[in-house]
Amino acid sequence: MATTITKPDTLVGKRIKRKEDPRLITGTATYVDDIQMPGMHHACILRSPHAAARIRSINTHAAAGHPGVVAVFTGADVAGVGPVPCGASLPGLRVPHHSILAKDRVYFVGHPVAVVVARDRYIATDALDLIEVDYDVLPAVADPEKALAPGAPAVHPEWPDNIAFTYHQEGGEPDKAFAEAEVVVKQRITSQRLIPTAMETRGVVAEHRAGQLTIWSSTQIPHLMRTLVAMMLGVPENLLRVVTPEVGGGFGSKLNVYAEEALMGFVAMKIGKPVKWIESRRENYLCTIHGRGHVDYYEIAARKDGTVLGLKLKLIQDLGAYHQLLTPAIPTLSVLMMPGLYRFRNVSADIIGAFTNCVPTDAYRGAGRPEATHGVERMMDLLAVELKADPAEIRLKNFIGADEFPYATATGLSYDSGDYAKPLKKALDIVDYHHLRQEQARAKAAGRLMGVGLSTYGEICAFGPSPATPAGGWESATVKVEPTGKVTVMTGASPHGQGEETTFAQIAADELGVTMDDVTVIHGDTAVVQYGIGTFGSRGTAVGGPALYFAIQELKKKIVKFGAMLLDSDDVSFSGGLCVCNKSGKTVPLAAIAGASYRAMKLPAGEQPGMMATYFWEPPNFAFPFGAHIAVTEIDRDTGQVAIKRYVAVDDCGKIINPLLVDGQVHGGVVQGIGQALYEQAVYDDNGQLLTGELTDYAIPKASMVPWIESSHTETPSPVNPLGVKGVGEAGTIGCSPAVVNSVVDALSHLGVRHIDMPLTPERIWKLISAGGRA
C-alpha cells in the first residue's frame, strides 16, 4: 500500500501564540508564593537601616519570645554557612567575605542582619520590630567616583582605596592611532544605576524532609543554584533539589545566588518545617541586584573624512558593597563590545571596579552591552557633529563589511556573521530619512525642537563557549517520545517568560512530524531535568535550541533503526512523523515506532529499548545579533518634556523561530531601554539611603508612556549553530537608549548641546534649554 507523503508546512518561522500563556493569563500558574504546605512557617528578614555601621550588639530576646515566633537567627548562628558566591574571576580581584547574615558590620542599606521565623508572615513582621540592634554608624560613600577620591570612607576597611580590581585590555596600537588622528573627540558618559523591577519579586520556599532538602526559588539558574547552595550549606548536592516554578520576570536579577536561598535552606533544616520567604517590593529595591552603574570616559580618534581609527575608554564601575555572582565580570562585557559594529582596529580600555555602600550591581537586561552601545553610539554621533557629517553616513562608512565575516575584533572576539548596513538602510527607508530631515529643518525654522536619533548596535549573546564563561556555557536537552507517541522535551535552559515552551515545541514538532500539542516542554526542576546552565544573556533559544536540535538528530537515528526493523527494510527514511520504506513505500508512524521501542519484543541490533536522547551542546562561538533603531522625538520647549513621536526598530537576530515572540522581546526590551533613557534611576543620597525605594519614586515606563514600536527585521543566519539563530532577549534594550538620547541631543544641538546624561528628565533638558545649551 503506497501512501502519499506531503511535507507539512514548518512551524518554525510562524507567528504562533504561546503555549504557556493560557495558564499565565488565567491565574492558574504556580509561582513561589502560591506554594502552600502543611506546617509551613514564614520568614522575615531584619535589614540594616544604615549604609555603613558596626554592629555593637543584637538583642533578639523579645522577638524570640513573641507569641508565634519559633526562631530568630543572626550572623553568629550562620557562621557555618559558606559565603554568597562570586563566580567571576579577574586577576587580583578583591573578594569581600559575603556572609548570608551580617556578622559585625553592615555595608549597605538593606544588608540582612537577622531572620525571624514565625507561624505566619504577620507575626514575623511584627517581631522584626522587637529586635534591638545597637549600631555604631560610620561614614558611607554611595558614588563610585567619590569612592575613588582620596580620603573617601572605606567600604571595606581592609581596602581603603575602595578599588576591587583594575583591568586593562587593548588591541592594535591605540596610542599611535590617537597620535596620528586628525580629530579626537572626548566625552564623559554615564549609564546610571537601574533597578531591574521584575514584576514578581524574589521568593524562596524550603523544606527538609527525610534527609532531602528541597528549595523552590524564583531563579533563572536552578542547577547552578543547586550546586552553589549545596556547597554553601554543606549539603550533598544529590540530596538538594531545586524547583523553579513560574518566574514572573528576571531580566538578570535572578541570574544569581542570593543569601536568602541558602538562608531558607538553613532555616528549614533547623526548624524541621517548611519555610517561606517572599521579598517585598521595598526589599526587592534595596537588596536584589541593580544594573548598570557606569561612569565612562571615552575618546574617539578619526580622520577628517570620518574614518574611525581608535577608541579609548576609562570605565568606572559602581560595584556596590559586594560581588554577587557575576558583578565584576559585567563591565568586562562592555569592553569586549566597545567597538560596536565598526572597524576600530585600535582600542584601549581600563576598568576600575569601585566598592560603594550600595547594593551590588550585576547583570540587568543587556548586562554591559547597553553601556558599551550607549558609549560608542554617542561617540559616533559626537564625531558626526564634530565633522558636520550625517550620523547615518558616518556609520555606513565605518561598518565592518558584509564580506568580512568572520571578523576578528580588536577586543579579541570573532563576529560570526552580519550585514550591518542592511538594517540601517531599512530603518532609514521606513522613516523616509531624507524627508524626515527636511521636516526637521522646517520644524526648527518654526521654533520647534525636533530630533532624529540613530543607534546601530551589535551585541554578544548566546553565552557562550565554556572557556569564556564562569560556569560552562553549553546547554542540554533531552527529547523523549513516550510509548503513546507524545513528545516530552526537557531543557536545561530555564525559561521564565521568554516562551521556549512554544519555540522548542515548534522545533520538536517540525523535526519529529508531530503537532505542537503533541509536545510538552519541561524545565526548572533539578529532580526531573538533566543538568543545565539556565536562561540569560539571550542564550535560551540560541544555545538551548541547538541542544534540542542535536538531541532530536540523535533520536532520529534510533527512530530510523526501529522503523527499519518494523518495516523489515534496510532503506528507510523518517519524515513527517512516519518512517517510510523507500523501496515499498510502506510506512510506520512515530507512535507505533515508539510503542515498539518500549514494548521491546524485538530490538534492532545493538539498540537499547526506549526512545530518548540527551545532548549537551557546546557552542563553538558566541552569536552576534545587530540592528538599527531610530527614534524621532519632539521636545516641549517650555518644560523640557520629551515625546517620542516615532520609534523604528530593525533587528537582525538571525533566523527567526517565531516572529510573534521576537516582537514581544523587542517591545519589552525597547520599553526598558526607554525607561533608562527617559525615566529610571536608582538614587542614593550621600549617606547611602536609597531615595527611590518604592515604585512611587522609581519611574518604570507605563503603557501610556511608551510609543508605538515599529518592529521589523532582517535575517542573517548565524553559522555558529544549525538553527541559524542568534538570540533576541536583550536587543531592544541595547539598541534603544542611544537612539533616544541621540535624538534628543539632535533636537537641541543648535542650542549648543553636545551630550546629556540619562535619564533625560524634563528638568535636566529644561535647564539646558534655559542656559542655551551650556548648563
Added chain:
Amino acid sequence: MISQSFEYSAPRTLAEALALLAGGDAKVLAGGMSLIPMMKLRLAAPGRLVDLSRVPGLTGIREQGGALHIGAMTTHYEVESSAVLRAKCPLLAETASAIGDVQVRNMGTIGGSAAHADPAADYPAALLAVEAKVTLARKGGERTLAFSDFLIDTFTTALEPGEILTGVIVPVEPAGAGVSYQKMLQPASGFAIVGVAARVHNGSVRIGVTGLSGKAFRAAAAEKIFAETRDVQKAAAAVPLGVEANSDIHASADYRRHVAAVYAARALNAALSRAS
C-alpha cells in the same frame, strides 16, 4: 510591607461610625489609596479603621439649591464619569480623570482625598478654584466649611477629632464659565509635580494650584493681575511668586516654580478658550 495589627469596623450608619471614631486611635478608611500604603510602610499605625464604604448616604451626586452635593465616598471614577458633573461642574470631572490610574480612580474617593490633604493631590486645586465647601459631621451635629478654610497645611485639615468629612459641595457653574485642569505628573507615582486648575467667568479667574508647595492654594495675586490686565502670561508668571516651593528628587523648587507658571498659562488659555 505588612501593617501593624488593627481592628477593622464597617459601620452601617453614620452615627455608628462617629461612635467608633470617638473611641480614639481610629482612622476613617475612605478608599484607602493613601492610608493603606502608609500603614503597610508602618508610617501610620491606627488601632482601628472605620470603613465608611457601607454607610448609606455617603455616595452619589445630587443637585440641590444651585449646588452639587457629592458624597464623601463617591469614587474618582464616579466623579470623572458623572453626566451631572460634566455638565455642571466640569472642572471637578476633568480633575478626577487626571488622578492616578484606573485602579486608583475606582477605589479612591473625593472625601478621602480631601481629608488626607496630600500636597500633591489633584482634587484640592479644583476644589479651591470652584470654591467648594465640605460638610463635616460630628456626634450630634454637622458643620460646613469653605474648602479653603478646611485645608490648613501638609496633611493637615480643620477636621476635629471625632469628625468625619461626609460630603463636598460645589456650585453649579453658570453658563459661559470655562475651566481647565493642567498637570505635569510625576512619572512614578502619577501625583502632580504641579497641577493648576483654572476657572474663568465674566473676565474673572480663579486659579487653584497643587504640588507646588506644602499645601494647595489659590493664586490670589495672579487672579488679581488677570482681572486687571487680562494678560495670561503676566498672570501665570505671578502664580509661583513668593511661594516656598517643594523640592525633591523629581523636581527642584526652581523647576516646580517654572512649571507652575507654564501650566498656569496653559490652564488659563484652555479655560478661556472654553469660556463664552
